[in-house]
Amino acid sequence: MPYLKIQTLTAPPLQPASLTMERRECVTIQGPSGSGKSLFLRAIADLDPNQGTVQLDGKDRNDFTAPKWREQVGYLAAEPGWWLETARPHFKNPVEVPLAKLHLDKDILDRPLLHLSTGERQRLALLRAMEPEPSVLLLDEPTAALDPESTQAVEHLIRSFMERGGAILLVSHDAEQSARLADKSYRMEKGQLHTVGGSS
Numbered sequence: 329m330p331y332l333k334i335q336t337l338t339a340p341p342l343q344p345a346s347l348t349m350e351r352r353e354c355v356t357i358q359g360p361s362g363s364g365k366s367l368f369l370r371a372i373a374d375l376d377p378n379q380g381t382v383q384l385d386g387k388d389r390n391d392f393t394a395p396k397w398r399e400q401v402g403y404l405a406a407e408p409g410w411w412l413e414t415a416r417p418h419f420k421n422p423v424e425v426p427l428a429k430l431h432l433d434k435d436i437l438d439r440p441l442l443h444l445s446t447g448e449r450q451r452l453a454l455l456r457a458m459e460p461e462p463s464v465l466l467l468d469e470p471t472a473a474l475d476p477e478s479t480q481a482v483e484h485l486i487r488s489f490m491e492r493g494g495a496i497l498l499v500s501h502d503a504e505q506s507a508r509l510a511d512k513s514y515r516m517e518k519g520q521l522h523t524v525g526g527s528s
């Protein structure tokens with residue numbers, strides 16, 4: 329039984345899309361800007377109205393409460409939102425946040441978010457998405473604003489998440505990153521998800 333099973337999932341203007349993911353697997357989606365990659369991740373996270381079936385470890389998404397689903401299926405937006413002045417109150421357990429793993433300063437949780445760089449906020453948002461130890465992570469361009477060293481650190485964190493049994497669905501414009509991480513690759517074109525290179 330696949331770990332994450334998505335069947336004919338659709339959210340306008342997306343065409344129905346299906347894919348499966350196993351534990352410890354990274355599936356990447358590439359495709360032109362505006363093709364529907366973010367909408368697809370949002371539909372899986374159940375953030376927009378959508379139709380179709382999504383199952384996690386054999387259990388239907390409808391059998392989860394919305395907060396439980398979001399705890400199990402973490403979503404990192406390309407432009408993550410912050411509601412408070414600093415990052416600290418956005419974390420349940422700020423002391424445990426592995427800032428150093430992403431080359432972030434110890435004091436970063438207490439600095440005004442507005443004064444942080446895009447790349448710092450992006451790395452903090454990834455740590456926030458990972459904090460509840462979800463089963464699946466939906467990552468929308470998590471390294472778009474990062475230099476090669478920080479990108480490498482993020483990829484290392486992603487790999488350790490998979491080694492712990494997690495599955496990752498990664499939207500990336502970076503073909504080399506996709507080649508480094510992907511067990512299976514898909515391409516989104518005009519709202520239609522296509523397999524790449526014989527993936528199923």
Ligand SMILES: Nc1ncnc2c1ncn2[C@@H]1O[C@H](COP(=O)(O)OP(=O)(O)OP(=O)(O)O)[C@@H](O)[C@H]1O
Binds near residue numbers: 362406
């Ligand atoms: N709620 C919505 N209802 C209808 N159309 C939408 C909605 N949100 C976004 N769109 C449109 O759907 C298309 C796909 O958007 P999406 O954000 O998924 O693109 P993307 O592939 O992630 O692009 P990028 O690589 O630039 O982030 C865009 O044309 C966008 O304007």
